[in-house]
Amino acid sequence: MDTQIFGMANLDIAWCPGCGNYPILKILKQALAELEIEPTNLVLVSGIGQAAKTPHYFKTNLFDGLHGRALPAATAIKVANPALTVIAESGDGDMYGEGGNHFIHTIRRNPDITNIVHNNMVYGLTKGQASPTSQIGFKTPVQVGGVFLEPFNPLAVAIALDAGFVARGFAGDAEQTKEIIKKAIKHKGYALVDIFQPCVSFNKFNTYEWFKKHTCYLEDSHDHSNRNEAFKQATEKEKLPLGIFYTNLDKKTFEENIGIYQENQQPLYERKLNFGKLHNLIETFKIAD
Amino acid sequence: MDNNVTFQKNDLSIVLCGQAGQGIQTVEYLLTRIFKLTGYNVFATKEYMSRIRGGTNSTGIRISSGSVRASVSRIDIFVPLNQGATQHVEKRISPQTIILAEKETISDDFDQTRHKFIDVPFTKTASEIGNKIYSNVVAVGTIASLFGIKLQTVSKYVKQFFSAKSDDVIQKNLAAAKKGFNLGTHLLGPSKIKIDIRNDANVKDQILLSGTESVALGAIAGGCNFISAYPMSPSTGVLVFLAKQAKDFGIIAEQAEDEIAAMNMAIGAWYAGARAMVTTSGGGFALMTEGLSLAGMLESPIVIHLAQRPGPATGLPTRTEQADLELALYAGHGEFPRIILAPGKIEDGFYLTQKAFNLADKYQVPVFILTDQYFVDSYYNTSCLDLSDINVEKHIIKTGVDYKRYKLTENGISPRGVPGFGEGLIAVDSDEHDEAGHITEDLDLRTRMVDKRLRKCELLKNEIIPPELVGSEDYKNLVVCWGSTYNIVREAVKNLGRDDAAFLHFKQVYPLPRETINYLQKAQKTIIVENNATSQFAKLIKLHTGIDIKDKILKYSGLSFYVEELTERLDGLLN
Numbered sequence: 001m002d003t004q005i006f007g008m009a010n011l012d013i014a015w016c017p018g019c020g021n022y023p024i025l026k027i028l029k030q031a032l033a034e035l036e037i038e039p040t041n042l043v044l045v046s047g048i049g050q051a052a053k054t055p056h057y058f059k060t061n062l063f064d065g066l067h068g069r070a071l072p073a074a075t076a077i078k079v080a081n082p083a084l085t086v087i088a089e090s091g092d093g094d095m096y097g098e099g100g101n102h103f104i105h106t107i108r109r110n111p112d113i114t115n116i117v118h119n120n121m122v123y124g125l126t127k128g129q130a131s132p133t134s135q136i137g138f139k140t141p142v143q144v145g146g147v148f149l150e151p152f153n154p155l156a157v158a159i160a161l162d163a164g165f166v167a168r169g170f171a172g173d174a175e176q177t178k179e180i181i182k183k184a185i186k187h188k189g190y191a192l193v194d195i196f197q198p199c200v201s202f203n204k205f206n207t208y209e210w211f212k213k214h215t216c217y218l219e220d221s222h223d224h225s226n227r228n229e230a231f232k233q234a235t236e237k238e239k240l241p242l243g244i245f246y247t248n249l250d251k252k253t254f255e256e257n258i259g260i261y262q263e264n265q266q267p268l269y270e271r272k273l274n275f276g277k278l279h280n281l282i283e284t285f286k287i288a289d
Numbered sequence: 290m291d292n293n294v295t296f297q298k299n300d301l302s303i304v305l306c307g308q309a310g311q312g313i314q315t316v317e318y319l320l321t322r323i324f325k326l327t328g329y330n331v332f333a334t335k336e337y338m339s340r341i342r343g344g345t346n347s348t349g350i351r352i353s354s355g356s357v358r359a360s361v362s363r364i365d366i367f368v369p370l371n372q373g374a375t376q377h378v379e380k381r382i383s384p385q386t387i388i389l390a391e392k393e394t395i396s397d398d399f400d401q402t403r404h405k406f407i408d409v410p411f412t413k414t415a416s417e418i419g420n421k422i423y424s425n426v427v428a429v430g431t432i433a434s435l436f437g438i439k440l441q442t443v444s445k446y447v448k449q450f451f452s453a454k455s456d457d458v459i460q461k462n463l464a465a466a467k468k469g470f471n472l473g474t475h476l477l478g479p480s481k482i483k484i485d486i487r488n489d490a491n492v493k494d495q496i497l498l499s500g501t502e503s504v505a506l507g508a509i510a511g512g513c514n515f516i517s518a519y520p521m522s523p524s525t526g527v528l529v530f531l532a533k534q535a536k537d538f539g540i541i542a543e544q545a546e547d548e549i550a551a552m553n554m555a556i557g558a559w560y561a562g563a564r565a566m567v568t569t570s571g572g573g574f575a576l577m578t579e580g581l582s583l584a585g586m587l588e589s590p591i592v593i594h595l596a597q598r599p600g601p602a603t604g605l606p607t608r609t610e611q612a613d614l615e616l617a618l619y620a621g622h623g624e625f626p627r628i629i630l631a632p633g634k635i636e637d638g639f640y641l642t643q644k645a646f647n648l649a650d651k652y653q654v655p656v657f658i659l660t661d662q663y664f665v666d667s668y669y670n671t672s673c674l675d676l677s678d679i680n681v682e683k684h685i686i687k688t689g690v691d692y693k694r695y696k697l698t699e700n701g702i703s704p705r706g707v708p709g710f711g712e713g714l715i716a717v718d719s720d721e722h723d724e725a726g727h728i729t730e731d732l733d734l735r736t737r738m739v740d741k742r743l744r745k746c747e748l749l750k751n752e753i754i755p756p757e758l759v760g761s762e763d764y765k766n767l768v769v770c771w772g773s774t775y776n777i778v779r780e781a782v783k784n785l786g787r788d789d790a791a792f793l794h795f796k797q798v799y800p801l802p803r804e805t806i807n808y809l810q811k812a813q814k815t816i817i818v819e820n821n822a823t824s825q826f827a828k829l830i831k832l833h834t835g836i837d838i839k840d841k842i843l844k845y846s847g848l849s850f851y852v853e854e855l856t857e858r859l860d861g862l863l864n
Contacts, residue, residue, distance in 0.1 A: 061708040064718040072550040073557030080561035105546035260539045269562025285496035
């Protein structure tokens, strides 16, 4: 499938020149095209922020909701119509800050969705405040003496919650990141792909060069079914590993657990109320002998 | 004292009181069903503390030859199961109240010279069976026997109620019911207490329904197939009911991590073609308000069951109030249309919730079902719900390639497609958006989009549920009320016995029905009755009609009005 199928005409893109969002947009379109996912069968769900505008540069179904609230909406969309491919995509502030509680509980709920997080370690749209993943010492107009909060570690949290698929990519490496995203989309259940990207306007510290210098791919020998090993890699600070940290293929999805699709595959919009059953239920309130 | 009492009246009020954990709810459940099955009219409501064990809770049951649908202060038979219970309802006990209690248990709670007290060994009998925990079922047996109900009927319901428990528990509860029954027949005997309530032939084909059940059944009848909620008294019953029916009706019932998630899930579900609702109370709804605004912007249907309890903040978690009307009315940033319905009669919960789903889908707006603890926790026998006019009206279209979710239309409604149904793409955005649903900062288009959304406000006025006038058309005095107070006001106004008084009940409070002004202009005197401190509905009426209702009967103690209390207060204002 050609990526042009997702192409939009006359776009006025709101991102800064050189923004790490551009390669991620391109990578995602390529991954979806290679997986032969039709635009009509795809829903991109996002929150608020620069990364959250990604769906608008895509020819597909989109639900651009509230700041931090992409995951509950994405979960419901998937469970209301499991035939759809659902991707929740937003930035680190949106997914890990404002939406932190949903991040935790969506992993526990395990809907078959892919969660792509553009992680640039800064708030861009609000002009340069610290994000949950900002590094200690990072100075901003608000964190004037430098960040002193422990950076949020999304991979370690996800592994601790036994998420079925946990990975990290880098916007500067299109080929490997695309392969990670493809595997995440194919994974049955919740899949997290945290993607390092620079913010050229507000993060002069974590640049392309910085990421290249401070990241390395997990070795081929890394056993991503080993949760303890995955956790150990996720807490590495010297060099930040990239790749697939952890997979658990034995988990039932939310759609499977919810119990209404075992006998009937129809999405909710096609279903009809069984008036006979309702009549019978109401009759029980007569408390007859 | 004289224990020979005959209740000549055909309307009895029984109140049972005990600690949380003593099974007062079980008593209420069993007795109401047993009375209904026997052919008596029955009404029950409860008041309880926000705790799992201890404290003092009570249930009030009215049994009558004619229909009874409202809470009374009067207690004819009082059954306290723990010490302290009497103080809990002291103001409601009169010299006419018969107290059935175990002397040892309640010790000094009563003055035997003032109270009609009959010693009934509920706990002692329960202990003989093996545990004082059975005293509630002993009481059920005793009360049932006073009404001449067959032991067989009592046993049947006791057995059914405990059917999920072990055989030992079932047998012990059956024994408790039987011993209690014998206490009633032997200890009290027909020569001492005689109750004169006749069967009502109409009761048999009626249903015994609570407000919670009514709303939940209405949701099913509205085609609800998705409910997401976070538990919060007094709204949780609807979630529990739908979760129980989930398998049979193909409903997704999900307990969300918080109300924010619940609301955003429900909106996401509508986007994908589900018919979704949330159920919550004031504090939880406060968390949902950003999502409500999202529904306003996305033009997403959403049904919100908001069961009010007293605030601010945590307030009185298990009590009642009508103080969140303005919250529902003004919640959510920005300007967008909404509908607020407020059931009065129990069956209103069913018909209004059913209709809420059709209205939400048709106009793509939020629709509130505004109840309260009194409404959801009360129940009575009423005509069977009529499904003959019920339709699940779906307003989803199959989209074509050029589909635009926010097409500018004359009436403001843009046909709604869902992803995967047709060739079109469904784009929705919380930002201001163009017709295709994509983010825009075209300020002329912004104005057109606001106008389009607000055009629906006018459209909604064509489908307003009119208020119900009860009493003489030629009234001089008009009592105005809304929501859960319907039956209380009805009985109180009837008690006044005045030809010149009528009452007007609103089950749609917003948009305000057009007829409102005509009804109010016709009255020489208008009195508003509201279960809040600032007469929120009177303020709404003034805003839309210019009429200032000066006579107000308000209550905000956490309890609903009692019929006698309201009668007295109305009488005071009318004379």
